[in-house]
Structures are given as C-alpha cells and as structure tokens.
Amino acid sequence: MTTWIGKLASLRITPLAMLALAIGVFTSYRSEDPHLLWIAAPLAALAMNLLCAILVTQRFRRDTGLLMFHICLLAVVTLAAYGYLAQFRGRVEIAVGQQFQPEQVTAVTRGPLHNDDALLGAQFVQEALRVNFAAGLFREQTRSRVRLASGEQWEFGDNVPLRLGGYRFYTSSNKGYSALLRWTDANGKRTLGVVNFPSFPFYDWNQIKAWMTPGNTPLNLQLELGEKPPRDKAWSLDSRVTPAAQLAVDVEGRRTQLHRGDTLRIRGGSLTFLGTRMWMGYTVYFFPLLNLLFACALVGVAGLGWYYLNRYGVLTARLAVGRPQRNARGAAQ
Amino acid sequence: MLNGPEAPWVIGALLCYAAGLAFAVADIAAGRTGGAKIVIATSGGVTLLGIAIIERWIRYANGPFYTLFEILLSSLFSLGLIAVLCYLLAPLTRIGAAVTLLVLFMLGLWTLNVPAGPSPQPATYDSIWLWVHVGVGKVFLGVLLVAVGMAGSLLVARAWLSRSGSVRSPEHVDELSWRLVAIAFVFHSLMLIAGAVWAQDAWGRFWAWDPLETWSLITWLVIGAGLHLRLTYGLPRDYGRLYILVVFALAFLTFFGMPFTSLAPHKGIM
Numbered sequence A: 001m002t003t004w005i006g007k008l009a010s011l012r013i014t015p016l017a018m019l020a021l022a023i024g025v026f027t028s029y030r031s032e033d034p035h036l037l038w039i040a041a042p043l044a045a046l047a048m049n050l051l052c053a054i055l056v057t058q059r060f061r062r063d064t065g066l067l068m069f070h071i072c073l074l075a076v077v078t079l080a081a082y083g084y085l086a087q088f089r090g091r092v093e094i095a096v097g098q099q100f101q102p103e104q105v106t107a108v109t110r111g112p113l114h115n116d117d118a119l120l121g122a123q124f125v126q127e128a129l130r131v132n133f134a135a136g137l138f139r140e141q142t143r144s145r146v147r148l149a150s151g152e153q154w155e156f157g158d159n160v161p162l163r164l165g166g167y168r169f170y171t172s173s174n175k176g177y178s179a180l181l182r183w184t185d186a187n188g189k190r191t192l193g194v195v196n197f198p199s200f201p202f203y204d205w206n207q208i209k210a211w212m213t214p215g216n217t218p219l220n221l222q223l224e225l226g227e228k229p230p231r232d233k234a235w236s237l238d239s240r241v242t243p244a245a246q247l248a249v250d251v252e253g254r255r256t257q258l259h260r261g262d263t264l265r266i267r268g269g270s271l272t273f274l275g276t277r278m279w280m281g282y283t284v285y286f287f288p289l290l291n292l293l294f295a296c297a298l299v300g301v302a303g304l305g306w307y308y309l310n311r312y313g314v315l316t317a318r319l320a321v322g323r324p325q326r327n328a329r330g331a332a333q
Numbered sequence B: 001m002l003n004g005p006e007a008p009w010v011i012g013a014l015l016c017y018a019a020g021l022a023f024a025v026a027d028i029a030a031g032r033t034g035g036a037k038i039v040i041a042t043s044g045g046v047t048l049l050g051i052a053i054i055e056r057w058i059r060y061a062n063g064p065f066y067t068l069f070e071i072l073l074s075s076l077f078s079l080g081l082i083a084v085l086c087y088l089l090a091p092l093t094r095i096g097a098a099v100t101l102l103v104l105f106m107l108g109l110w111t112l113n114v115p116a117g118p119s120p121q122p123a124t125y126d127s128i129w130l131w132v133h134v135g136v137g138k139v140f141l142g143v144l145l146v147a148v149g150m151a152g153s154l155l156v157a158r159a160w161l162s163r164s165g166s167v168r169s170p171e172h173v174d175e176l177s178w179r180l181v182a183i184a185f186v187f188h189s190l191m192l193i194a195g196a197v198w199a200q201d202a203w204g205r206f207w208a209w210d211p212l213e214t215w216s217l218i219t220w221l222v223i224g225a226g227l228h229l230r231l232t233y234g235l236p237r238d239y240g241r242l243y244i245l246v247v248f249a250l251a252f253l254t255f256f257g258m259p260f261t262s263l264a265p266h267k268g269i270m
Helices: A002-008 A013-030 A036-056 A058-062 A064-086 A116-121 A290-312 B007-029 B036-060 B068-089 B091-112 B128-164 B170-203 B211-233 B237-256
Strands: A088-095 A106-110 A124-134 A138-148 A153-156 A162-164 A167-185 A190-196 A208-212 A218-225 A235-238 A245-251 A254-258 A263-266 A269-286
Touching: A002 A036, A013 A036, A013 B211, A036 A058, A036 A064, A058 A064, A064 A290, A088 A167, A088 A190, A116 A167, A124 A167, A124 A269, A138 A162, A138 A167, A167 A218, A190 A208, A190 A269, A245 A263, A245 A269, A254 A263, A290 B170, B007 B036, B007 B068, B007 B091, B036 B068, B036 B091, B068 B091, B068 B128, B068 B237, B091 B128, B091 B170, B128 B170, B128 B237, B170 B211, B170 B237, B211 B237
Parallel strands: none
Antiparallel strands: A088 A106, A088 A269, A124 A138, A124 A235, A138 A153, A162 A167, A167 A190, A167 A269, A208 A218, A218 A245, A245 A254, A263 A269
C-alpha cells in the first residue's frame, strides 16, 4: 500500500497534472460546450497526488510552512468542490411592502446537494429603497431597507449584502416600478398583487409587461410615467417619492387609460389600479463554508510565504547568492 | 497622443526610463554589472509617475483603477518601483535592467497613446479589497518583470554577457530569477484570494470563470507547474529562462489584455 501511495505522491506527477489542469481550464474557456471532466479529471488527479504527497513526503515534515500550504490547498479544493455541489445562486424581485417569498426566486445555478427548504429561513419585508445616480444616469449608491422577522430594520446595498439563514441577498442593478393592482372576481373575492415592469431607468422607454389576470384574460400593461429621469444632473430613484403615473391596459384590442383608483371591468372580474410602487432585484447567493474556504486560502498562502521567507530570507543580499537547487531526489543540480 | 496635465510627468518619466535603459545597455557593453545610474534614472521615472498619479487623483477624486490609461499609468509606476527596490536590495537583479526597462518604456509609449479621460467609479468598487487585490497584483507583476528581465537578458545576450564578464555565474542569475518567480507566485496567490473576496462583495460571487479570472488561474497553474518542473525534472537553464518569459507573457495578457477585450464584469477594471 505504501508503494502505490508513494507512486501517487510522486512530485513528477504534480507539474504535469497542473499543466493538464491549465489546458483543461483553457479548453473549457474556449469551448462553447465545455465539459466538466476537462477540469474535474486533472483536478482530481492533482488532489490525489497532493493527498498522497502530504501523507508520505518527508520534506513536508521538515518544512512546516510548505506542509501548511499544501494541506490548505487540499482543503481549498475539497471545500470548493463541496461548495459547488451545495451552492445556490438565484434572482428575485421584491416590491416595496412585499414579503420575500422563496418560491419567487428564479434559480440560476443550483448544486445537486442544495437544500431548497433552507431558503424558508430567510424572512423579511421590503421597505424603502433608494438608488443615486450621477449626471449621465451613472448609477452610484444603492440602499435598500428591509424589516426582518424579528421586527428589526436592516439597511444594506451594493457590496454589503443582507445575510439571512446562510444566504446572502445582494442588491442588483435591476430595480424599477410596479403597478399595485386589485383583482375582484365575479364572486367579489379580492386579490391584491403587483406587476413589476422592466428595470428603470434602463428601460424607461419600454415600461410594458404582458400579464394574465386570475380570470385568465391576457393583458398588455404599459406604465406611463409623467417625467423622464434627468440625464444632465444628479438624480435619485426613491421609493418614498411616488411619480405621477397612468396605467394603459390593452385588452382584446382595446386600450384603456387607468388613473390611480380607476377600475376596469374585464371578462371574469374587474381590475383596479391602486398606484405605483418600486421593486428591487436581488441576487440570492449561498455557498457553504465560504468563510472557512477564505481562511484556508489565506493560511495556505501565509504558510507558503513563511516557507520562502525561511528558505530565501527577505529581499536581502542573501537573495543574490543562491543555494544550489536540489531536485526531487535530493541531488544538487 | 497624451496632452493632458499628466503629459509632462509621464513624458519625463519615460525619458528617465529610457536613460536607465541606455545606462543598462552601456554597462553590459562595458562588461560591468548594472551600476547606480540605472537605479537613479529608474527612481527618477518612478517619482515623476508618482506625481502624475497624485495630481490626477486630486483632480478626479478617483484612484487609478478604472480606465486603461489609469491602469497603465499605475503599472508604470508600481512596476518601476518594484524594480528599484529589487535593484537596491539585490544588485544582481540589475543584470536584467535592459530588458525590464525596455518593457517599461514600451508600456510607457502605449500609455501615451490611449485616451486619458476619467471614468466614474461604480459604487460596488468602494471596497478595501479592491486596493488589496490591485496592490498585491502589482507586486506580483513587478517581481515577475524583474525575473523576466534577468531571464531575458541571459537568453538574448548570454554569450556576450559571459564574454564581457558582466555575468561570472549565470547559475546564480538563474537561481535568483526563479526565487523571484517563487515570490511572485505568493503574491499571485494573494491576488487571487483578495480578488475573490472583492468579487464576492462587488458581484455577489467569488468566482465565475470570467476571462480575467480564468486567465489568472491559468497563469497561477503555469507558474506552479514551472516551480515543480524545475524542482523535479531539473529544467534545462535555457528552457527555464524561456519558461519565465512565457509566464510573463501570460501574466501580461491577463493584466492588460483580458480586462479590455471581454464583456465580463472585469472589463476595464483591474
């Protein structure tokens, strides 16, 4: 057993596996249909080589820094592999006043080990939001305020996420206006909801959304905002400022303009336009043991730095006069 | 052609680098190891570039991170600074000054010919990790540039250097250049880590295989493989020198090519 571990631990495998991994990464990058195996196979070979080397290579016993680096490297590979299997990345839009609902999250990537029920632990209600723009509609700070299940208010945005139940909620560049609508069916039952229009001000020229009523009537909705965002000066998109807006409803070839409070009778019920709100788009991210991954990477590099510091010294005159390089068998070159 | 307020400083710095290059070539021709004039000329260039960066920083209230001009300008400064530090701390590294300063001079000519206008700073880049990421990245490239200078000098003019007596022990130069590659490897690793933390904050993911991330990883793997190849297979000296040139070419492409050729979030940012 020691023999095959020793063979697998050979330092002669390491550079070849690293170059194979580099080629695998390059091939995946260039390919339109990359295969996981191109990266996974050399990475697995490298991890196996590393594990065996850590177990049997005597040199690691002498150089603690080098051992530290290689153990941490193996830990990083293992944690990253597990993380990718259990990760989740998705998108969700939440209107002001609306509660976060996990079923509304659109998954972008979901690892096979990810437990979707874990998202139920994230509970909050969207409150105010504000996005500042410099002249030229260049987006600056984004601030979003939410109320947590505990009643506590929390403000975050840009590079500071909301962290709930292991998930991170990042404000995205997507945000815009919603139409707050009330649907009353033939039996008088009322349903309240929002329809989010395309991102604003990016699509300020195209605030149109197709929507199906609960009574199964297809509608085309167009939000007509009174003012265009100014391009020549700084400006803020603020949920506390309600713009003058009308809702144009196209149903069965007929267009109707609704002001706030207006009701339109449609087949199966009636639709009331209650006004506008803002919505915020979030990136929802989960990657288990992310902090541990970071710590391992950092400790590993510290180990490598320590090793080179011991071996070469700081950038001093010692640098100029090298010790003879030794190969894997210990022979001087 | 650059004609803004930075122009006199950058042109002055380029003249300093050109003077350093001339001194380095003259030293090689005269059979001397690089002299103090190289260090003085390069330090002069670094000082002028430092003034150009500070002046621009005050004018636009933005660090030199965003446009190609800013990245080239800050690289000219930081790579020159690292070279000066190496020349002071390990004088043998001056043997590569001709190649190193030639690369810097060409980088400077490129700097003079890109638009120098400002670019607004996205809010997500207001992070200390951006500074760490860029800072250690510059150290990585600077140390690698000194190593490539030494390897390139030996590769191009080995016979002449040996004949003239500039290099009495090429093996020491090789050893030192590989030590610098090892140091660069440590800083490259730090750059990847700091970049991942910054990306997590800025874009909500620490790694997404965008072109710059991918090429950085390839560079890291190629350096790591090189260090192991030399240790294990006893890479022949000329191949070793060539390998360092390849590593630098990869790193250079990653730093100055990828951010401006892709539509990924890294576009235009380093």
